[in-house]
Amino acid sequence: METAYLQSFLLVVESGSMSEAARRLDLTPGAVAQQIRALERELNAPLLARAGRTVQPTEAGHRLVQRARTLLREVSDIKALVGSEAAGGELVIGTINTAIHSLLPDILARFVKAHPGVKVFLQSGTTATLYKAMQQGELDAAVCLYPPFALAKTFDWALLREEPLVLLAPSRLARRDPHELLRTSPLIRYDRNLGGGKQADRYLRAAGIVPQERFELSSLLAIAMMVDRGLGVAVVPDIASPLLDGQRIVKIPLPLPSETRRFGILWMRSSPRLKLIHGFVESAGLVTAAKGNSNGNGSRKPAAR
Structure with missing residues (x-):
């Protein structure tokens, strides 16, 4: 056949x-x-x-x-x-949406420059769905969050960024107290079905803040645009996206210690495409190091839990 x-x-x-x-x-x-x-x-x-x-x-x-x-x-x-695909081959990369809008384009640009014969296919999803797809052999690697459980020994992990929670607010409110803003302004919630949304919800509970909820959605870029339009404030992970630069918003540090969102690359140790995956991880490490992002050294050790 x-x-x-x-x-x-x-x-x-x-x-x-x-x-x-x-x-x-x-x-x-x-x-x-x-x-x-x-x-x-x-x-x-x-x-x-x-x-x-x-x-x-x-x-x-x-x-x-x-x-x-x-x-x-x-x-x-x-x-x-x-070895018949030494100069080419293909990779199927899973990705969360925030990676598409932040580091992934730069990572892919560096990777395809180093491996011009490789075809790369992208599949978006949540960290949970990407992890399941990797277990079923549907993906070669995933740009995602560190799962909220211990990884099996069959997986490997490269940490790229640790993203603390910040308060997104309109630029005109930059000098206001963040907790006071959260108590008095409408809240644009980051989806509580996602890891970052769950972290934001835990922070609000720990701070004893009962917000005035207005919206709840899964797109960090859409949240930033809504904050820019004066629709409210939001507690979100501090993502590295050039698309935020055009928004009239400010990132205000939060007073209480908060969980960081661990963002990196996950893959199977036994993958037949391991050489290409390592090339992709190397490209990711170089991009995050060049941008000065925390933990952008391609370390394969997850952050302390």
Whole structure:
């Protein structure tokens, strides 16, 4: 069975179009259709059916989708293990949203400059979902928070930043007492389903502050924009994002000691792409060191818990 045909089949399913799959593969639609027909003859089952202007997998096609992805992944692993992808290869990197808006673009820029033949695929999610995806072999590494539990010995970890909690407030309130602001201003909550949101909630409880809640959302950049518009204040991790620079906001240190958000890279020690992962980790360490971020030395020891 031609693995290239399986790749074509998956692209057709993903895009819902023979023409779009052909465009991505730099082939003609007729060539892609011929590959699908060859698969159907070999498997003795129809794999695609037309639904209006799109094509969708048949029942047999649905069964093939997941198995094909697994097979293509295993073929890629074999190539990496025997060294045929020394100058190229691919990495599937999971990432939390705040990493996309802060350090990750710079890390990727440095990594692809050092490894120009490598294809990098990104998958976003929460730390919990990324950790599960890594356990299932769906990701090579994850840019995420240190999980709230002890890591299994099969994992490795590189700490990039420790981000303390700060109060985001409009610039005109920079000299005000942070706890007084939290008591008198509407609170824009960082989602309590996320690690940083849980830390912020624990801080408010420890400080005995019952806030006037107005909004609760998961995007730190959206929170910063809402603070800029005068909609309230927020307790959030001190992220390193150039996108915050254009906002008329101030980061005010909090009076009480608070937990830091440990931000870094997680990967499996036994990964067949370990050489590329180490290259990615090295690029991340260089970026964080250049920016002067705390713990930006690529240390593989988690912060003291």
